[in-house]
Amino acid sequence: xxxxxxxxxxxxxxxxxxxxxxxxxxxxxxxxxxxxxxxxxxxxxxxxxxxxxxxxxxxxxxxxxxxxxxxxxxxxxxxxxxxxxxxxxxxxxxxxxxxxxxxxxxxxxxxxxxxxxxxxxxxxxxxxxxxxxxxxxxxxxxxxxxxxxxxxxxxxxxxxxxxxxxxxxxxxxxxxxxxxxxxxxxxxxxxxxxxxxxxxxxxxxxxxxxxxxxxxxxxxxxxxxxxxxxxxxxxxxxxxxxxxxxxxxxxxxxxxxxxxxxxxxxxxxxxxxxxxxxxxxxxxxxxxxxxxxxxx
Amino acid sequence: xxxxxxxxxxxxxxxxxxxxxxxxxxxxxxxxxxxxxxxxxxxxxxxxxxxxxxxxxxxxxxxxxxxxxxxxxxxxxxxxxxxxxxxxxxxxxxxxxxxxxxxxxxxxxxxxxxxxxxxxxxxxxxxxxxxxxxxxxxxxxxxxxxxxxxxxxxxxxxxxxxxxxxxxxxxxxxxxxxxxxxxxxxxxxxxxxxxxxxxxxxxxxxxxxxxxxxxxxxxxxxxxxxxxxxxxxxxxxxxxxxxxxxxxxxxxxxxxxxxxxxxxxxxxxxxxxxxxxxxxxxxxxxxxxxxxxxxx
Numbered sequence: 244x245x246x247x248x249x250x251x252x253x254x255x256x257x258x259x260x261x262x263x264x265x266x267x268x269x270x271x272x273x274x275x276x277x278x279x280x281x282x283x284x285x286x287x288x289x290x291x292x293x294x295x296x297x298x299x300x301x302x303x304x305x306x307x308x309x310x311x312x313x314x315x316x317x318x319x320x321x322x323x324x325x326x327x328x329x330x331x332x333x334x335x336x337x338x339x340x341x342x343x344x345x346x347x348x349x350x351x352x353x354x355x356x357x358x359x360x361x362x363x364x365x366x367x368x369x370x371x372x373x374x375x376x377x378x379x380x381x382x383x384x385x386x387x388x389x390x391x392x393x394x395x396x397x398x399x400x401x402x403x404x405x406x407x408x409x410x411x412x413x414x415x416x417x418x419x420x421x422x423x424x425x426x427x428x429x430x431x432x433x434x435x436x437x438x439x440x441x442x443x444x445x446x447x448x449x450x451x452x453x454x455x456x457x458x459x460x461x462x463x464x465x466x467x468x469x470x471x472x473x474x475x476x477x478x479x480x481x482x483x484x485x486x487x488x489x490x491x492x493x494x495x496x497x498x499x500x501x502x503x504x505x506x507x508x509x510x511x512x513x514x515x516x517x518x519x520x521x522x523x524x525x526x527x528x529x530x531x532x533x534x535x536x537x538x539x
Numbered sequence: 540x541x542x543x544x545x546x547x548x549x550x551x552x553x554x555x556x557x558x559x560x561x562x563x564x565x566x567x568x569x570x571x572x573x574x575x576x577x578x579x580x581x582x583x584x585x586x587x588x589x590x591x592x593x594x595x596x597x598x599x600x601x602x603x604x605x606x607x608x609x610x611x612x613x614x615x616x617x618x619x620x621x622x623x624x625x626x627x628x629x630x631x632x633x634x635x636x637x638x639x640x641x642x643x644x645x646x647x648x649x650x651x652x653x654x655x656x657x658x659x660x661x662x663x664x665x666x667x668x669x670x671x672x673x674x675x676x677x678x679x680x681x682x683x684x685x686x687x688x689x690x691x692x693x694x695x696x697x698x699x700x701x702x703x704x705x706x707x708x709x710x711x712x713x714x715x716x717x718x719x720x721x722x723x724x725x726x727x728x729x730x731x732x733x734x735x736x737x738x739x740x741x742x743x744x745x746x747x748x749x750x751x752x753x754x755x756x757x758x759x760x761x762x763x764x765x766x767x768x769x770x771x772x773x774x775x776x777x778x779x780x781x782x783x784x785x786x787x788x789x790x791x792x793x794x795x796x797x798x799x800x801x802x803x804x805x806x807x808x809x810x811x812x813x814x815x816x817x818x819x820x821x822x823x824x825x826x827x828x829x830x831x832x833x834x835x
Contacts, residue, residue, distance in 0.1 A: 244544040244602065245769050247783075304603040306540065351807040362807065370720040419754075423719040423808040424666040425727065426801050427737045427757030429764070441723045458715075461723030462768070468725070469765035472758070472784060473541050487543075488768060505722050511647040511658065511811040512719040519812040523819025530820075531827035 245487035246306035249473045249480040256481070258330040263403025266318065266482055270408070273310040306486050312410040315489025318400070319470035321481040322389055322418040322433055323380060325396045331388040338378050341386045345374035351515025362515065365389065368504040369433060371420050380479075389418065393434025394499030401436040401496065413438035413492040415500070417467035423512060430471035432463035435500040439463075439491040462491050463500055541783035542602035545769045545776040552777070554626040559699025562614065562778055566704070569606040602782050608706040611785025614696070615766035617777040618685055618714040618729055619676060621692045627684040634674050637682045641670035647811025658811065663689065664800040665729060667716050676775075686712065689730025690795030697732040697792065709734035709788040711796070713763035719808060726767035728759035731796040735759075735787040758787050759796055 252269045256262065312318070326332070335341040339359075348364040365374040367389060377387040390396045393416040401414040416434030421427075432440060440463035447458075470483035507513065514522070548565045552558065608614070622628070631637040635655075642659040646666055649656045661670040663685060673683040686692045689712040697710040712730030717723075728736060736759035743754075766779035803809065810818070 244542060244600065245765070246540060246542050247765075248540040304540065307600040353807055422757075424801050424806060425757060425760065426799050426805075427755045427760070429757050429761050431721065459723045460767070461718075461721060461725050464721065464723070465725050465764040465768055468761040469541070469543075469768065471756070472761055472765065503722050505720050509722075510720060511649055511813070512808050514812040514815070515807040516810040516812075516815040517807070519810070519815035520819035520822075523816035523821075524823035524826075525819075526816075527820035527823030527825075528827040529823075531824040532831070535828070535831070 244307065245469070245485060247469055247473050247483055247485045248306060248310075249475075250482040250484060251480055253324070253481060256324040256327040258327065258332070260328040261403065262320065262324065262328045263400045263407060266320070266400070267312075267404060267407040269482070270310065270312055270484070306484075308486065312404065312408045312412055312484065313486070314411045315413075315486075315492050316410060317413040317415060317438060317466055317485040317488050317492060318404065319415045319417050319467055319474070319483045319485065320397075320400065321474060322375075322393060322416050323377065323387060324481040325390045325393065325400075325416055325434070326377075326387050329390055329396065331390060332381055332385050333388060334384060335378075335386040336384065338373075338376065338386055341388070342374045342376050345376055345388060349518075350513065351518055353515075353517075367393065367433060368501065369418075369420070371418075375418060375420075375433075390416065390434065394436065394501055395434075397434040397436035397499065398496045411437070411492070411494070413488075415463055415467055415470070417470060419471070430464075430467040432467045432500040432503065435463050436496040437493050438466070438497065439493055440497070440500050440503055442491065461503055462488075463503065466491070540603065541765070541781060543765055543769050543779055543781045544602060544606075545771075546778040546780060547776055549620070549777060552620040552623040554623065554628070556624040557699065558616065558621065558624045559696045559703060562616070562696070563608075563700060563703040565778070566606065566608055566780070602780075604782065608700065608704045608708055608780065609782070610707045611709075611782075611788050612706060613709040613711060613734060613762055613781040613784050613788060614700065615711045615713050615763055615770075615779045615781065616693075616696065617770060618671075618689060618712050619673065619683060620777040621686045621689065621696075621712055621730070622673075622683050625686055625692065627686060628677055628681050629684060630680060631674075631682040632680065634669075634672065634682055637684070638670045638672045641672055641684060645814075646809065647814055649811075649813075661685065663729060664797065665714075665716070667714075671714060671716075671729075685714065686730065690732065690797055691730075693730040693732035693795065694792045707733070707788070707790070709784075711759055711763055711766070713766060715767070726760075726763040728763045728796040728799065731759050732792040733789050734762070734793065735789060736793070736796050736799055738787065757799055758784075759799065762787070 250269045253265050345365050346363040351362040353360045363374050364370050375389045381387045397414040397416050414436045415432045417430040418433045419428045419430050442460040442462045444458040473483050474480045546565045548568050549561050641661050644660040647658040659670045660666050671685045677683045693710040693712050710732045711728045713726045714729045715724045715726050738756040738758045740754040769779050770776045
């Protein structure tokens with residue numbers, strides 16, 4: 244069974260904040276809710292000498308093993324708070340210029356009301372609308388850029404959580420993105436440490452004994468999306484814990500979420516259809532003009 | 540808190556099988572594990588006169604509210620077993636021909652080893668590799684096609700579960716798909732009933748009080764992906780229950796997962812880059828040949 248719950252009480256994250264510590268403290272606060280077998284029906288709150296009586300339901304509704312972090316838990320963190328802790332709030336008179344600055348390669352653009360939707364590849368190799376630049380949840384006149392190296396951020400937070408809680412957890416940094424052919428956004432993993440981001444089942448067998456040929460599951464993206472369901476977009480809960488996914492956590496940090504980015508050579512959608520068509524059109528016209536006979 | 544668990548014991552699904560009944564029976568089997576407050580430490584198994592003693596852990600590890608289906612649960616079903624129940628296993632000497640038959644529009648193709656990877660739009664409007672035709676988990680010489688109308692399948696199973704269990708659940712039919720710019724597959728919702736598939740947060744406000752402008756969350760896809768984590772590709776567990784997502788379940792069946800398919804007019808990736816470039820090239824060359832002067 245998979246259990247997923249939000250970590251509340253983290254509050255506003257300032258530049259320079261120790262996210263690992265904030266998370267550990269918020270988890271410890273929630274841990275006050277734990278009612279183990281010895282204290283069923285009561286609850287030991289921090290700062291109180293004696294446990295208080297609680298309804299039986301409270302214990303029944305806690306995740307298996309209680310609220311405290313355990314080995315094999317996966318902690319999913321919204322990239323937004325990682326960016327804030329890392330001081331990635333930058334002054335930007337013009338959000339469009341900030342997007343341009345973050346853009347490595349333009350994939351597709353389209354007029355959208357008064358503005359322009361820009362699907363671009365950013366420094367992290369991620370193909371995203373607006374390069375992942377975020378102008379919500381930041382003071383006016385500023386925008387929030389993605390972490391410089393979300394895999395490194397994940398490694399740092401993982402090490403800090405180990406230090407503070409003793410638990411060897413997996414850490415995922417999640418961000419929100421649209422998809423090519425589907426409406427609506429979902430969360431994906433842009434950083435990871437201690438998590439098997441791609442579960443390669445190739446070479447395994449199905450129920451009929453046939454070898455699975457092309458099944459690599461993007462587990463980290465599914466974990467990120469699952470966590471979004473309890474973190475939510477509007478409720479401002481930046482962290483969730485997933486219990487029951489320990490088989491995808493690893494002893495070492497591993498290569499991180501960068502591995503999920505499809506290499507250019509395998510990318511059949513490097514350019515939007517209109518953009519590719521226009522490039523082809525220009526090339527075709529130029530070829531015909533250079534060599535009208537061969538063009539026939 | 541979100542709890543997600545697999546429904547085991549469904550077994551092989553034959554043509555004409557009543558999936559709602561199979562799921563209800565498998566859930567009732569698991570329900571034997573429920574240990575409510577009155578029977579803590581014991582377990583009433585079906586067909587036994589007296590409850591048996593169980594370890595305390597069994598109760599602690601059950602989802603909040605127990606294993607039986609409740610109003611607001613979401614039941615996620617692999618499209619594979621829906622297809623099997625609906626007799627969508629068809630003889631196919633040639634899997635490639637089966638893919639061609641299911642294709643409405645070719646989006647992109649690429650040589651892949653000895654074969655050809657074909658990304659196409661299928662009858663359901665879904666852009667998928669191999670049109671969603673599945674040659675695994677079926678007898679040799681056959682392939683499995685997607686359900687004819689997965690939203691209708693979801694509605695039927697939902698009604699049947701209501702009839703058999705009394706619970707008003709949401710139902711999602713999930714299938715596995717690749718993504719344009721990300722490696723690995725994830726599960727998405729191809730059918731749904733009683734579920735808010737797209738959660739439209741536009742018009743809501745963020746923590747700073749600013750109006751959220753462009754946030755529609757593909758909740759049904761995130762639920763499908765989350766369920767994949769407990770169903771798994773290789774272990775052959777076709778059904779999972781999600782508890783804690785009741786805010787996205789609805790009284791009525793609703794429009795279903797078809798609404799997640801991006802309309803053609805909004806699709807910036809109607810064609811693969813190479814395909815669009817080639818079409819543009821031909822058009823540019825033809826234009827220059829028709830009218831060499833204007834082409835300058």
